[in-house]
Amino acid sequence: MRSVRWQPTLLIRATIVLHLLALVTVIAEPGRWRWALGAVLANHALLMLAGLWPRSHWLGPNWTRLPAAATARNEIALTIDDGPDPIVTPQVLDILDRYAVRASFFCIGEKAARHPDLCREIVRRGHAVENHSQHHRHHFALSGRSGFMRELQAAQDTLAAITGQRPLFFRAPAGLRNPFLDPVLTRLDLRLVSWSARGFDTRIGDAERVKKKLLQGLRAGAILLLHDGNAAHTPDGIPVILDVLPAVLAAASTANLRFVTLHQAL
Numbered sequence: 001m002r003s004v005r006w007q008p009t010l011l012i013r014a015t016i017v018l019h020l021l022a023l024v025t026v027i028a029e030p031g032r033w034r035w036a037l038g039a040v041l042a043n044h045a046l047l048m049l050a051g052l053w054p055r056s057h058w059l060g061p062n063w064t065r066l067p068a069a070a071t072a073r074n075e076i077a078l079t080i081d082d083g084p085d086p087i088v089t090p091q092v093l094d095i096l097d098r099y100a101v102r103a104s105f106f107c108i109g110e111k112a113a114r115h116p117d118l119c120r121e122i123v124r125r126g127h128a129v130e131n132h133s134q135h136h137r138h139h140f141a142l143s144g145r146s147g148f149m150r151e152l153q154a155a156q157d158t159l160a161a162i163t164g165q166r167p168l169f170f171r172a173p174a175g176l177r178n179p180f181l182d183p184v185l186t187r188l189d190l191r192l193v194s195w196s197a198r199g200f201d202t203r204i205g206d207a208e209r210v211k212k213k214l215l216q217g218l219r220a221g222a223i224l225l226l227h228d229g230n231a232a233h234t235p236d237g238i239p240v241i242l243d244v245l246p247a248v249l250a251a252a253s254t255a256n257l258r259f260v261t262l263h264q265a266l
Contacts (some may be wrong), residue, residue: 006186054175060182070265071221082229109134109155131167141176198225207243
């Protein structure tokens with residue numbers, strides 16, 4: 001376990017100072033309340049934009065690439081979200097076995113609870129299971145500190161009870177968040193992870209387009225994102241990840257890139 005105290009980012013510190021100054025201004029000079037309100041509203045708009053940008057570092061630490069040491073070792077990470085899925089995930093595991101690749105699966109707690117044997121199989125085959133929230137609710141980013149704590153703690157407990165390993169990393173549903181998330185991550189000893197390349201494979205059914213987006217981001221230190229749960233399907237009815245994954249793994253091998261789990265990249 002890391003022994004780390006929460007450290008607010010520059011934006012969060014500036015937000016606190018701005019709110020204090022606005023309060024002092026309104027008390028000292030009530031006639032300036034419009035200016036104070038305008039400054040506070042502008043600040044809140046900036047915070048909202050930071051939360052809507054999944055790869056932003058403004059609200060707290062965020063892995064958008066692997067650490068420098070892992071990059072120097074020519075390492076790359078494959079992350080797979082929204083599972084486990086009883087149809088897709090076993091086929092993904094077989095493909096990964098065929099290429100001797102290890103991946104990090106960001107699992108939803110309630111899905112893992114429905115398919116515990118599949119979740120354990122992910123770990124048995126040498127992959128990592130990480131935290132993708134307990135319920136993957138669409139309004140996750142609107143939660144307060146207590147809501148984040150309940151959702152992340154529930155997923156931590158669920159996944160640890162199933163696999164015997166406590167997740168070290170967290171990815172927010174759709175990558176969206178707000179300033180209350182980072183203190184909770186620190187409290188639960190979780191690191192936030194986004195990605196450096198994604199194919200939008202939950203929305204795009206054209207495997208070639210998805211493949212092209214991922215291959216463009218294929219370089220040392222990259223964090224790739226695909227989905228075994230909620231996967232879009234090709235016109236032939238094949239989950240996009242199953243069509244795309246072999247080509248991406250083969251291209252990485254040709255480029256002398258070595259896949260590791262996020263834990264291994266620490």
